Amino acid sequence: MVTMERPTGEPATHDPEWVDDMLLGGGSADVCLRLPEPVDRGTLRRLVAEAQTRLAAAGLRPGGAAALRLPPSLAYVVNLLATWRSGAQAVLLDHRLTDHEVDRALARLTPQVVVAPSHVAGGALRVFVDVTETVHRYADRPATSGHAVIQLSSGSTGPSKVIGRTADDLVAEVRRYTRIDGVALPGERIVLLPSMVHVLGLVGGLLYGLHAGVELVPPTRLSGDAILAAVRAQDTPATVLGVPFHIGLLASTRPDGPLPQFRRMTTGGELVPAATAQAFADRFGVPLGNMYGMTEVGVIGTDLHGEHRPSIMPAPGIEVREVDGELQVSCPASPYVGLSDPTRWADGWLHTRDAGTVDPASGLVTVKGRLDSQVSVGGMKVDLSEVESTLTGLPGVAAAVVVYDDGITAYVQPDGPLTEETLDGLLAERLAGYKRPRTLHLVDQLPRTTTGKLVRSVPALRLTAP
Amino acid sequence: MSGQPDLARADLLGMLADMTAKPVDQVSHRVGSMELAWLVHLVEQRYQRRLDLTDDQLAAIRTVDDALAVFRTSLTSATDG
Numbered sequence: 001m002v003t004m005e006r007p008t009g010e011p012a013t014h015d016p017e018w019v020d021d022m023l024l025g026g027g028s029a030d031v032c033l034r035l036p037e038p039v040d041r042g043t044l045r046r047l048v049a050e051a052q053t054r055l056a057a058a059g060l061r062p063g064g065a066a067a068l069r070l071p072p073s074l075a076y077v078v079n080l081l082a083t084w085r086s087g088a089q090a091v092l093l094d095h096r097l098t099d100h101e102v103d104r105a106l107a108r109l110t111p112q113v114v115v116a117p118s119h120v121a122g123g124a125l126r127v128f129v130d131v132t133e134t135v136h137r138y139a140d141r142p143a144t145s146g147h148a149v150i151q152l153s154s155g156s157t158g159p160s161k162v163i164g165r166t167a168d169d170l171v172a173e174v175r176r177y178t179r180i181d182g183v184a185l186p187g188e189r190i191v192l193l194p195s196m197v198h199v200l201g202l203v204g205g206l207l208y209g210l211h212a213g214v215e216l217v218p219p220t221r222l223s224g225d226a227i228l229a230a231v232r233a234q235d236t237p238a239t240v241l242g243v244p245f246h247i248g249l250l251a252s253t254r255p256d257g258p259l260p261q262f263r264r265m266t267t268g269g270e271l272v273p274a275a276t277a278q279a280f281a282d283r284f285g286v287p288l289g290n291m292y293g294m295t296e297v298g299v300i301g302t303d304l305h306g307e308h309r310p311s312i313m314p315a316p317g318i319e320v321r322e323v324d325g326e327l328q329v330s331c332p333a334s335p336y337v338g339l340s341d342p343t344r345w346a347d348g349w350l351h352t353r354d355a356g357t358v359d360p361a362s363g364l365v366t367v368k369g370r371l372d373s374q375v376s377v378g379g380m381k382v383d384l385s386e387v388e389s390t391l392t393g394l395p396g397v398a399a400a401v402v403v404y405d406d407g408i409t410a411y412v413q414p415d416g417p418l419t420e421e422t423l424d425g426l427l428a429e430r431l432a433g434y435k436r437p438r439t440l441h442l443v444d445q446l447p448r449t450t451t452g453k454l455v456r457s458v459p460a461l462r463l464t465a466p
Numbered sequence: 467m468s469g470q471p472d473l474a475r476a477d478l479l480g481m482l483a484d485m486t487a488k489p490v491d492q493v494s495h496r497v498g499s500m501e502l503a504w505l506v507h508l509v510e511q512r513y514q515r516r517l518d519l520t521d522d523q524l525a526a527i528r529t530v531d532d533a534l535a536v537f538r539t540s541l542t543s544a545t546d547g
Contacts, residue, residue: 125503125524222503223510245500248485249507378500406486407494424528439494 016062016087018167022174023081023210024048032210034189034217035074035128036233044078051082055113058135062087064112065143065150066135069102071095071120072196072218075131077206079115084167088112089143091150092197096432108157108338109150110139127193128218145337151199151295153381160341161383163295166333170207172317173298177208179316182264182289182304184239186213189261191230193219193242194379199295200268205241224253231262238262243269243379247280247288255283262286264304268293269379271310271367281306292367295381296335296350301365311364320358320365321349327356327365375404382408382435391437394426399446405458407438411465413446441465471541473509478530478537481508495530502527509537517541 028042060066066083070076083090091109119132147164184190194201209216219226231238238261266289280288289304292312301312314320319330331350355368373384384402391400398415427436443464447455483490485504517540527533
Protein backbone atom coordinates (compact mmCIF):
# COMPACT_ATOMS: atom_id res chain seq x y z
CA MET A 1 0.00 0.00 0.00
CA VAL A 2 1.27 3.46 -0.84
CA THR A 3 1.06 5.87 2.03
CA MET A 4 2.08 9.46 2.14
CA GLU A 5 2.39 12.19 4.68
CA ARG A 6 -0.30 14.80 4.33
CA PRO A 7 -0.05 18.06 6.18
CA THR A 8 -2.78 18.08 8.77
CA GLY A 9 -2.41 21.73 9.68
CA GLU A 10 -0.49 23.52 12.36
CA PRO A 11 -1.71 22.73 15.82
CA ALA A 12 -4.08 25.59 16.38
CA THR A 13 -5.77 26.92 19.42
CA HIS A 14 -9.43 26.32 18.84
CA ASP A 15 -11.72 29.14 19.52
CA PRO A 16 -13.61 27.49 22.37
CA GLU A 17 -16.67 29.70 22.01
CA TRP A 18 -18.41 27.10 19.85
CA VAL A 19 -18.90 24.94 22.93
CA ASP A 20 -21.00 27.55 24.69
CA ASP A 21 -22.70 28.73 21.50
CA MET A 22 -23.63 25.29 20.20
CA LEU A 23 -23.87 23.02 23.21
CA LEU A 24 -23.97 24.65 26.62
CA GLY A 25 -26.58 27.36 26.16
CA GLY A 26 -30.14 27.18 27.44
CA GLY A 27 -31.90 27.82 30.72
CA SER A 28 -30.12 26.75 33.89
CA ALA A 29 -33.08 24.67 35.04
CA ASP A 30 -33.54 22.88 31.70
CA VAL A 31 -32.80 19.17 32.04
CA CYS A 32 -30.29 17.87 29.50
CA LEU A 33 -29.47 14.40 30.89
CA ARG A 34 -31.44 11.85 32.91
CA LEU A 35 -29.10 9.30 34.50
CA PRO A 36 -31.89 8.73 35.66
CA GLU A 37 -31.40 11.60 38.13
CA PRO A 38 -31.96 14.77 36.09
CA VAL A 39 -28.91 16.89 35.30
CA ASP A 40 -29.83 20.45 34.35
CA ARG A 41 -27.83 22.81 32.19
CA GLY A 42 -26.79 24.96 35.13
CA THR A 43 -25.30 21.92 36.85
CA LEU A 44 -23.59 20.75 33.65
CA ARG A 45 -22.02 24.19 33.12
CA ARG A 46 -20.74 24.20 36.73
CA LEU A 47 -19.28 20.68 36.41
CA VAL A 48 -17.59 21.58 33.12
CA ALA A 49 -16.01 24.70 34.63
CA GLU A 50 -14.72 22.67 37.59
CA ALA A 51 -13.28 20.04 35.27
CA GLN A 52 -11.51 22.74 33.25
CA THR A 53 -9.74 23.81 36.43
CA ARG A 54 -8.61 20.24 37.14
CA LEU A 55 -7.44 19.69 33.56
CA ALA A 56 -5.46 22.93 33.60
CA ALA A 57 -3.89 22.06 36.96
CA ALA A 58 -2.73 18.74 35.48
CA GLY A 59 -1.08 20.47 32.53
CA LEU A 60 -3.69 20.87 29.78
CA ARG A 61 -3.28 24.09 27.83
CA PRO A 62 -4.97 25.59 24.78
CA GLY A 63 -3.65 23.80 21.71
CA GLY A 64 -2.84 20.68 23.72
CA ALA A 65 -4.73 17.41 23.86
CA ALA A 66 -6.50 15.43 26.57
CA ALA A 67 -6.99 11.69 26.16
CA LEU A 68 -10.28 10.49 27.62
CA ARG A 69 -10.24 6.83 28.56
CA LEU A 70 -13.62 6.78 30.24
CA PRO A 71 -16.65 4.54 30.00
CA PRO A 72 -19.96 6.22 29.13
CA SER A 73 -20.58 8.40 32.17
CA LEU A 74 -21.30 11.93 33.29
CA ALA A 75 -17.54 12.21 33.87
CA TYR A 76 -16.96 11.50 30.17
CA VAL A 77 -19.47 14.16 29.06
CA VAL A 78 -18.07 16.74 31.47
CA ASN A 79 -14.40 16.14 30.63
CA LEU A 80 -15.08 16.14 26.88
CA LEU A 81 -16.85 19.50 27.05
CA ALA A 82 -14.21 20.84 29.46
CA THR A 83 -11.41 19.81 27.08
CA TRP A 84 -13.03 21.62 24.18
CA ARG A 85 -13.85 24.63 26.34
CA SER A 86 -10.14 24.76 27.27
CA GLY A 87 -9.31 25.20 23.57
CA ALA A 88 -7.80 21.71 23.50
CA GLN A 89 -8.22 18.53 21.50
CA ALA A 90 -10.04 15.49 22.88
CA VAL A 91 -8.58 12.08 22.06
CA LEU A 92 -11.35 9.52 22.58
CA LEU A 93 -10.20 6.07 23.68
CA ASP A 94 -12.87 3.41 24.00
CA HIS A 95 -12.75 2.16 27.59
CA ARG A 96 -12.76 -1.43 26.32
CA LEU A 97 -9.34 -1.04 24.67
CA THR A 98 -6.56 -2.94 26.43
CA ASP A 99 -3.56 -1.26 28.09
CA HIS A 100 -1.52 -2.45 25.14
CA GLU A 101 -3.80 -0.69 22.63
CA VAL A 102 -4.04 2.46 24.75
CA ASP A 103 -0.26 2.68 25.24
CA ARG A 104 0.26 2.63 21.49
CA ALA A 105 -2.34 5.34 20.98
CA LEU A 106 -0.88 7.59 23.68
CA ALA A 107 2.65 7.22 22.32
CA ARG A 108 1.34 8.22 18.91
CA LEU A 109 -0.87 11.13 19.96
CA THR A 110 1.11 12.49 22.97
CA PRO A 111 -1.71 14.17 24.89
CA GLN A 112 -0.76 16.53 27.71
CA VAL A 113 -3.11 14.77 30.11
CA VAL A 114 -4.95 11.46 30.35
CA VAL A 115 -8.31 11.24 32.10
CA ALA A 116 -9.10 7.74 33.39
CA PRO A 117 -11.36 6.29 36.04
CA SER A 118 -10.01 5.76 39.55
CA HIS A 119 -13.27 4.17 40.55
CA VAL A 120 -16.22 2.83 38.58
CA ALA A 121 -19.47 2.10 40.35
CA GLY A 122 -22.63 0.63 39.00
CA GLY A 123 -24.15 -2.77 38.48
CA ALA A 124 -23.51 -5.13 35.65
CA LEU A 125 -24.80 -4.40 32.13
CA ARG A 126 -25.02 -0.71 32.87
CA VAL A 127 -25.21 1.56 29.84
CA PHE A 128 -24.01 4.54 31.86
CA VAL A 129 -21.77 4.17 34.91
CA ASP A 130 -20.73 6.33 37.85
CA VAL A 131 -17.09 7.24 37.47
CA THR A 132 -14.66 8.99 39.74
CA GLU A 133 -11.93 10.15 37.41
CA THR A 134 -8.30 11.11 37.85
CA VAL A 135 -6.30 13.35 35.55
CA HIS A 136 -2.62 12.71 35.11
CA ARG A 137 0.04 14.44 33.10
CA TYR A 138 1.35 12.54 30.10
CA ALA A 139 3.43 14.64 27.69
CA ASP A 140 4.33 18.28 27.29
CA ARG A 141 3.62 18.80 23.63
CA PRO A 142 1.01 20.57 21.54
CA ALA A 143 -1.67 18.42 19.91
CA THR A 144 -0.59 16.55 16.78
CA SER A 145 -3.21 18.40 14.70
CA GLY A 146 -5.71 21.21 14.91
CA HIS A 147 -8.69 18.87 15.17
CA ALA A 148 -11.16 19.16 18.04
CA VAL A 149 -11.60 15.43 18.36
CA ILE A 150 -9.48 12.40 17.51
CA GLN A 151 -11.09 8.98 17.16
CA LEU A 152 -9.42 5.70 16.38
CA SER A 153 -11.16 3.78 13.62
CA SER A 154 -11.33 0.15 14.73
CA GLY A 155 -9.44 1.20 17.85
CA SER A 156 -5.98 1.16 16.29
CA THR A 157 -3.38 3.65 15.10
CA GLY A 158 -2.25 2.48 11.66
CA PRO A 159 -2.36 4.69 8.53
CA SER A 160 -5.84 6.14 7.98
CA LYS A 161 -6.96 4.76 11.32
CA VAL A 162 -6.44 7.97 13.31
CA ILE A 163 -9.34 10.20 12.39
CA GLY A 164 -9.58 13.88 13.25
CA ARG A 165 -12.56 16.19 13.03
CA THR A 166 -12.44 19.93 13.40
CA ALA A 167 -14.81 21.95 15.55
CA ASP A 168 -16.29 23.40 12.36
CA ASP A 169 -16.93 19.91 11.04
CA LEU A 170 -18.66 18.82 14.24
CA VAL A 171 -20.77 21.97 14.23
CA ALA A 172 -21.70 21.33 10.59
CA GLU A 173 -22.78 17.78 11.41
CA VAL A 174 -24.91 18.93 14.34
CA ARG A 175 -26.58 21.47 12.03
CA ARG A 176 -27.09 18.70 9.48
CA TYR A 177 -29.02 16.72 12.04
CA THR A 178 -31.31 19.69 12.68
CA ARG A 179 -32.30 19.59 9.00
CA ILE A 180 -33.11 15.86 8.87
CA ASP A 181 -36.81 15.01 8.98
CA GLY A 182 -37.52 12.47 11.70
CA VAL A 183 -34.90 13.31 14.36
CA ALA A 184 -35.99 13.98 17.95
CA LEU A 185 -37.23 17.55 18.32
CA PRO A 186 -36.55 20.16 21.03
CA GLY A 187 -38.37 19.15 24.21
CA GLU A 188 -38.33 15.48 23.26
CA ARG A 189 -36.02 12.71 24.50
CA ILE A 190 -33.44 10.35 23.02
CA VAL A 191 -33.06 7.01 24.77
CA LEU A 192 -29.36 6.63 24.06
CA LEU A 193 -27.85 3.17 23.62
CA PRO A 194 -24.71 3.58 21.44
CA SER A 195 -21.45 4.58 23.08
CA MET A 196 -20.83 8.34 23.11
CA VAL A 197 -17.19 7.66 22.23
CA HIS A 198 -18.26 6.71 18.72
CA VAL A 199 -19.76 8.96 16.08
CA LEU A 200 -23.43 7.97 16.24
CA GLY A 201 -23.73 8.30 20.01
CA LEU A 202 -21.34 11.26 20.15
CA VAL A 203 -22.82 13.55 17.50
CA GLY A 204 -26.25 12.03 16.81
CA GLY A 205 -26.87 11.61 20.53
CA LEU A 206 -24.82 13.82 22.83
CA LEU A 207 -23.94 16.86 20.71
CA TYR A 208 -27.22 17.05 18.82
CA GLY A 209 -29.17 16.58 22.06
CA LEU A 210 -27.27 19.33 23.87
CA HIS A 211 -27.64 21.65 20.90
CA ALA A 212 -31.32 21.05 20.17
CA GLY A 213 -32.57 20.83 23.74
CA VAL A 214 -33.35 17.12 23.51
CA GLU A 215 -33.00 15.23 26.81
CA LEU A 216 -30.57 12.30 26.70
CA VAL A 217 -31.73 9.27 28.60
CA PRO A 218 -29.50 6.20 28.84
CA PRO A 219 -31.52 3.25 30.18
CA THR A 220 -30.49 2.04 33.65
CA ARG A 221 -29.10 -1.16 32.14
CA LEU A 222 -28.81 -2.95 28.83
CA SER A 223 -32.06 -4.89 28.68
CA GLY A 224 -35.25 -4.63 26.66
CA ASP A 225 -37.32 -3.91 29.75
CA ALA A 226 -34.99 -1.15 30.89
CA ILE A 227 -35.13 0.51 27.47
CA LEU A 228 -38.93 0.50 27.53
CA ALA A 229 -38.89 1.74 31.13
CA ALA A 230 -36.75 4.67 29.99
CA VAL A 231 -39.27 5.47 27.25
CA ARG A 232 -42.10 5.27 29.77
CA ALA A 233 -40.37 7.34 32.46
CA GLN A 234 -41.53 10.72 31.10
CA ASP A 235 -44.53 11.91 29.15
CA THR A 236 -42.54 13.56 26.36
CA PRO A 237 -41.96 11.79 23.01
CA ALA A 238 -38.94 9.49 22.94
CA THR A 239 -36.71 8.23 20.13
CA VAL A 240 -34.62 5.14 20.83
CA LEU A 241 -31.18 5.41 19.23
CA GLY A 242 -29.24 2.16 18.91
CA VAL A 243 -27.77 -0.52 16.68
CA PRO A 244 -29.58 -3.54 15.20
CA PHE A 245 -28.82 -5.74 18.24
CA HIS A 246 -31.00 -3.45 20.35
CA ILE A 247 -33.97 -4.06 18.05
CA GLY A 248 -33.88 -7.72 19.07
CA LEU A 249 -33.75 -6.82 22.75
CA LEU A 250 -36.82 -4.62 22.37
CA ALA A 251 -38.76 -7.02 20.17
CA SER A 252 -38.33 -9.85 22.69
CA THR A 253 -39.95 -7.94 25.58
CA ARG A 254 -43.42 -8.89 26.72
CA PRO A 255 -46.12 -6.37 25.79
CA ASP A 256 -46.96 -4.34 28.88
CA GLY A 257 -49.57 -1.76 27.99
CA PRO A 258 -49.53 1.09 25.50
CA LEU A 259 -46.45 3.21 25.06
CA PRO A 260 -47.69 6.45 23.51
CA GLN A 261 -44.38 8.24 24.17
CA PHE A 262 -42.48 5.88 21.85
CA ARG A 263 -42.07 7.75 18.55
CA ARG A 264 -39.37 5.96 16.67
CA MET A 265 -36.35 3.73 16.84
CA THR A 266 -33.32 4.65 14.77
CA THR A 267 -30.33 2.41 14.26
CA GLY A 268 -26.91 2.87 12.74
CA GLY A 269 -24.30 0.23 12.06
CA GLU A 270 -25.13 -2.67 9.82
CA LEU A 271 -28.31 -3.05 7.77
CA VAL A 272 -31.46 -4.40 9.40
CA PRO A 273 -32.96 -7.48 7.72
CA ALA A 274 -36.44 -6.80 6.32
CA ALA A 275 -38.01 -9.51 8.54
CA THR A 276 -36.55 -7.90 11.67
CA ALA A 277 -37.88 -4.51 10.62
CA GLN A 278 -41.33 -5.95 9.99
CA ALA A 279 -41.42 -7.76 13.35
CA PHE A 280 -40.48 -4.51 15.06
CA ALA A 281 -43.18 -2.54 13.23
CA ASP A 282 -45.80 -5.20 14.08
CA ARG A 283 -44.85 -5.17 17.74
CA PHE A 284 -44.54 -1.43 18.37
CA GLY A 285 -46.31 0.29 15.50
CA VAL A 286 -43.64 3.00 15.22
CA PRO A 287 -41.13 3.63 12.41
CA LEU A 288 -37.77 1.89 12.47
CA GLY A 289 -35.35 4.37 10.95
CA ASN A 290 -31.96 3.62 9.48
CA MET A 291 -28.81 5.73 9.40
CA TYR A 292 -25.58 5.41 7.49
CA GLY A 293 -22.48 7.20 8.63
CA MET A 294 -18.75 6.97 9.17
CA THR A 295 -16.36 8.15 11.84
CA GLU A 296 -14.65 10.36 9.23
CA VAL A 297 -17.70 12.49 8.32
CA GLY A 298 -20.51 11.52 10.69
CA VAL A 299 -24.00 11.03 9.34
CA ILE A 300 -24.03 10.51 5.57
CA GLY A 301 -27.64 9.58 4.93
CA THR A 302 -30.81 8.47 6.64
CA ASP A 303 -34.13 6.76 6.16
CA LEU A 304 -35.76 7.68 9.44
CA HIS A 305 -39.28 6.79 8.31
CA GLY A 306 -38.21 3.35 7.10
CA GLU A 307 -39.77 4.06 3.72
CA HIS A 308 -36.74 3.53 1.48
CA ARG A 309 -35.32 0.38 3.09
CA PRO A 310 -32.66 -0.71 2.39
CA SER A 311 -31.71 2.63 0.78
CA ILE A 312 -31.00 5.96 2.44
CA MET A 313 -31.25 9.57 1.28
CA PRO A 314 -28.04 11.63 1.61
CA ALA A 315 -28.18 14.10 4.50
CA PRO A 316 -28.47 17.82 3.63
CA GLY A 317 -25.13 19.11 2.31
CA ILE A 318 -23.68 15.64 1.74
CA GLU A 319 -22.91 14.38 -1.74
CA VAL A 320 -22.56 10.68 -2.44
CA ARG A 321 -21.27 9.25 -5.72
CA GLU A 322 -20.47 5.79 -6.99
CA VAL A 323 -17.11 5.13 -8.59
CA ASP A 324 -16.36 1.63 -9.87
CA GLY A 325 -18.91 0.15 -7.51
CA GLU A 326 -17.57 1.96 -4.43
CA LEU A 327 -19.45 4.73 -2.62
CA GLN A 328 -17.57 8.00 -2.20
CA VAL A 329 -18.68 10.84 0.07
CA SER A 330 -17.86 14.54 -0.21
CA CYS A 331 -15.33 15.50 2.46
CA PRO A 332 -13.40 18.73 1.78
CA ALA A 333 -10.28 17.94 3.83
CA SER A 334 -8.52 14.69 4.65
CA PRO A 335 -9.83 13.45 8.01
CA TYR A 336 -6.70 11.40 8.64
CA VAL A 337 -3.97 12.45 11.03
CA GLY A 338 -0.36 11.84 10.01
CA LEU A 339 0.04 8.99 7.57
CA SER A 340 -2.87 9.06 5.18
CA ASP A 341 -3.61 6.48 2.55
CA PRO A 342 -4.54 8.28 -0.71
CA THR A 343 -6.82 5.37 -1.57
CA ARG A 344 -8.93 6.37 1.44
CA TRP A 345 -9.24 10.10 0.73
CA ALA A 346 -8.30 12.17 -2.30
CA ASP A 347 -9.38 15.44 -3.88
CA GLY A 348 -12.31 16.12 -1.57
CA TRP A 349 -13.79 12.63 -1.70
CA LEU A 350 -13.74 10.03 1.02
CA HIS A 351 -13.58 6.48 -0.30
CA THR A 352 -15.96 4.63 1.96
CA ARG A 353 -14.79 1.10 1.07
CA ASP A 354 -18.49 0.28 1.01
CA ALA A 355 -19.87 -1.25 -2.16
CA GLY A 356 -23.05 0.48 -3.27
CA THR A 357 -25.10 2.29 -5.84
CA VAL A 358 -26.60 5.74 -6.24
CA ASP A 359 -29.89 5.99 -8.08
CA PRO A 360 -29.50 8.90 -10.52
CA ALA A 361 -33.19 9.76 -10.56
CA SER A 362 -34.02 9.74 -6.85
CA GLY A 363 -30.54 10.20 -5.36
CA LEU A 364 -31.18 7.24 -3.07
CA VAL A 365 -28.06 5.39 -1.93
CA THR A 366 -27.96 1.63 -1.40
CA VAL A 367 -25.07 0.22 0.63
CA LYS A 368 -24.16 -3.33 -0.29
CA GLY A 369 -21.43 -4.34 2.14
CA ARG A 370 -17.73 -3.83 2.73
CA LEU A 371 -15.05 -4.02 0.08
CA ASP A 372 -12.26 -4.52 2.62
CA SER A 373 -11.53 -6.48 5.76
CA GLN A 374 -13.51 -4.18 8.05
CA VAL A 375 -16.58 -5.62 9.73
CA SER A 376 -19.14 -4.26 12.14
CA VAL A 377 -19.72 -6.05 15.43
CA GLY A 378 -22.73 -4.60 17.17
CA GLY A 379 -22.05 -1.25 15.50
CA MET A 380 -18.34 -1.29 16.44
CA LYS A 381 -15.89 -1.38 13.56
CA VAL A 382 -13.29 -4.13 13.63
CA ASP A 383 -10.52 -4.55 11.09
CA LEU A 384 -10.02 -8.27 10.56
CA SER A 385 -6.49 -7.69 9.31
CA GLU A 386 -5.59 -6.20 12.72
CA VAL A 387 -6.99 -9.26 14.49
CA GLU A 388 -5.09 -11.49 12.12
CA SER A 389 -1.77 -9.70 12.50
CA THR A 390 -2.16 -9.73 16.28
CA LEU A 391 -2.77 -13.48 16.24
CA THR A 392 0.11 -14.12 13.87
CA GLY A 393 2.44 -12.19 16.17
CA LEU A 394 1.69 -14.37 19.20
CA PRO A 395 4.19 -16.94 20.48
CA GLY A 396 3.27 -20.46 19.39
CA VAL A 397 1.38 -19.32 16.30
CA ALA A 398 2.77 -20.32 12.91
CA ALA A 399 0.01 -18.76 10.80
CA ALA A 400 -3.52 -17.47 11.18
CA VAL A 401 -6.43 -16.46 9.01
CA VAL A 402 -9.32 -14.39 10.36
CA VAL A 403 -12.61 -14.20 8.50
CA TYR A 404 -16.14 -13.09 9.24
CA ASP A 405 -18.40 -16.13 9.32
CA ASP A 406 -21.44 -15.18 11.39
CA GLY A 407 -18.97 -13.59 13.81
CA ILE A 408 -15.22 -13.08 13.87
CA THR A 409 -13.71 -16.50 13.24
CA ALA A 410 -10.02 -17.35 13.52
CA TYR A 411 -8.23 -20.35 12.08
CA VAL A 412 -4.86 -20.80 13.77
CA GLN A 413 -2.02 -23.11 12.86
CA PRO A 414 0.21 -23.56 15.93
CA ASP A 415 3.94 -24.26 15.68
CA GLY A 416 4.02 -26.28 18.88
CA PRO A 417 1.78 -27.14 21.79
CA LEU A 418 -0.91 -24.48 22.06
CA THR A 419 -4.33 -24.53 23.68
CA GLU A 420 -7.36 -22.40 22.97
CA GLU A 421 -7.21 -21.14 26.57
CA THR A 422 -3.61 -19.99 26.17
CA LEU A 423 -4.49 -18.18 22.95
CA ASP A 424 -7.52 -16.60 24.59
CA GLY A 425 -5.41 -15.31 27.44
CA LEU A 426 -2.77 -13.83 25.13
CA LEU A 427 -5.39 -12.17 22.93
CA ALA A 428 -7.18 -10.71 25.93
CA GLU A 429 -4.01 -8.74 26.76
CA ARG A 430 -3.78 -7.29 23.28
CA LEU A 431 -7.25 -6.83 21.80
CA ALA A 432 -10.42 -5.29 23.18
CA GLY A 433 -13.14 -7.87 23.80
CA TYR A 434 -15.33 -6.88 20.86
CA LYS A 435 -12.42 -7.47 18.46
CA ARG A 436 -11.57 -10.94 19.73
CA PRO A 437 -12.63 -13.97 17.67
CA ARG A 438 -15.98 -15.43 18.62
CA THR A 439 -14.79 -18.79 17.30
CA LEU A 440 -11.21 -20.08 17.42
CA HIS A 441 -10.18 -23.13 15.45
CA LEU A 442 -6.76 -24.71 16.02
CA VAL A 443 -5.88 -26.60 12.85
CA ASP A 444 -2.92 -28.77 11.87
CA GLN A 445 -2.46 -27.07 8.53
CA LEU A 446 -4.09 -23.96 7.10
CA PRO A 447 -5.13 -24.32 3.46
CA ARG A 448 -2.76 -22.62 1.04
CA THR A 449 -2.75 -21.94 -2.67
CA THR A 450 -0.21 -23.67 -4.90
CA THR A 451 1.97 -20.60 -4.55
CA GLY A 452 1.83 -20.87 -0.77
CA LYS A 453 -0.59 -18.02 -0.06
CA LEU A 454 -3.08 -18.52 2.74
CA VAL A 455 -6.57 -19.32 1.49
CA ARG A 456 -9.27 -17.03 2.86
CA SER A 457 -12.34 -18.68 1.44
CA VAL A 458 -14.78 -19.53 4.21
CA PRO A 459 -15.93 -22.88 2.76
CA ALA A 460 -12.31 -24.03 2.36
CA LEU A 461 -11.47 -22.96 5.91
CA ARG A 462 -14.54 -24.69 7.33
CA LEU A 463 -13.28 -27.96 5.87
CA THR A 464 -10.10 -27.71 7.96
CA ALA A 465 -12.07 -27.63 11.20
CA PRO A 466 -15.07 -29.92 10.85
CA MET B 467 -39.28 -23.08 43.66
CA SER B 468 -36.40 -24.61 45.59
CA GLY B 469 -33.08 -26.30 44.98
CA GLN B 470 -31.38 -26.01 41.60
CA PRO B 471 -33.23 -23.89 39.05
CA ASP B 472 -34.29 -25.82 35.96
CA LEU B 473 -32.01 -23.91 33.66
CA ALA B 474 -30.03 -26.12 31.33
CA ARG B 475 -27.23 -25.58 28.88
CA ALA B 476 -29.64 -26.41 26.06
CA ASP B 477 -31.89 -23.53 27.15
CA LEU B 478 -29.06 -21.04 26.78
CA LEU B 479 -28.02 -22.49 23.43
CA GLY B 480 -31.63 -22.20 22.27
CA MET B 481 -31.70 -18.53 23.30
CA LEU B 482 -28.48 -17.84 21.39
CA ALA B 483 -29.89 -19.66 18.37
CA ASP B 484 -32.88 -17.31 18.46
CA MET B 485 -30.59 -14.30 18.64
CA THR B 486 -28.35 -15.37 15.76
CA ALA B 487 -31.07 -17.10 13.71
CA LYS B 488 -28.86 -20.19 13.45
CA PRO B 489 -29.58 -23.86 14.20
CA VAL B 490 -28.74 -24.77 17.80
CA ASP B 491 -25.91 -27.09 16.74
CA GLN B 492 -24.17 -24.21 14.97
CA VAL B 493 -24.29 -21.78 17.87
CA SER B 494 -20.86 -20.79 19.15
CA HIS B 495 -20.20 -21.70 22.78
CA ARG B 496 -18.38 -18.42 23.27
CA VAL B 497 -20.28 -15.56 24.83
CA GLY B 498 -19.48 -11.92 24.08
CA SER B 499 -21.03 -8.82 25.60
CA MET B 500 -24.03 -8.81 23.28
CA GLU B 501 -24.76 -12.51 23.76
CA LEU B 502 -24.50 -11.97 27.49
CA ALA B 503 -26.95 -9.08 27.50
CA TRP B 504 -29.33 -11.21 25.45
CA LEU B 505 -29.04 -14.22 27.77
CA VAL B 506 -29.54 -12.14 30.92
CA HIS B 507 -32.57 -10.51 29.33
CA LEU B 508 -34.22 -13.84 28.41
CA VAL B 509 -33.32 -15.62 31.66
CA GLU B 510 -34.75 -12.73 33.65
CA GLN B 511 -37.91 -12.89 31.57
CA ARG B 512 -38.25 -16.63 32.07
CA TYR B 513 -37.85 -16.47 35.84
CA GLN B 514 -39.57 -13.09 36.18
CA ARG B 515 -36.84 -11.76 38.38
CA ARG B 516 -33.78 -9.64 38.06
CA LEU B 517 -30.41 -11.37 38.19
CA ASP B 518 -28.16 -9.46 40.53
CA LEU B 519 -24.82 -10.05 38.90
CA THR B 520 -21.60 -8.30 39.84
CA ASP B 521 -19.19 -6.88 37.27
CA ASP B 522 -16.67 -9.55 38.32
CA GLN B 523 -19.20 -12.31 37.71
CA LEU B 524 -20.03 -10.90 34.28
CA ALA B 525 -16.40 -10.36 33.34
CA ALA B 526 -15.66 -14.02 34.08
CA ILE B 527 -18.27 -15.25 31.60
CA ARG B 528 -16.67 -16.30 28.34
CA THR B 529 -18.60 -19.43 27.40
CA VAL B 530 -22.12 -20.80 27.62
CA ASP B 531 -20.97 -23.06 30.49
CA ASP B 532 -19.60 -20.06 32.42
CA ALA B 533 -22.90 -18.26 31.90
CA LEU B 534 -24.90 -21.26 33.05
CA ALA B 535 -22.90 -21.56 36.27
CA VAL B 536 -23.26 -17.86 37.09
CA PHE B 537 -26.98 -17.75 36.27
CA ARG B 538 -27.66 -20.85 38.38
CA THR B 539 -25.79 -19.39 41.33
CA SER B 540 -27.71 -16.15 41.03
CA LEU B 541 -31.10 -17.86 40.65
CA THR B 542 -30.41 -20.19 43.58
CA SER B 543 -29.35 -17.41 45.92
CA ALA B 544 -32.37 -15.35 44.88
CA THR B 545 -34.61 -18.32 45.66
CA ASP B 546 -32.96 -18.89 49.02
CA GLY B 547 -33.08 -15.22 49.89
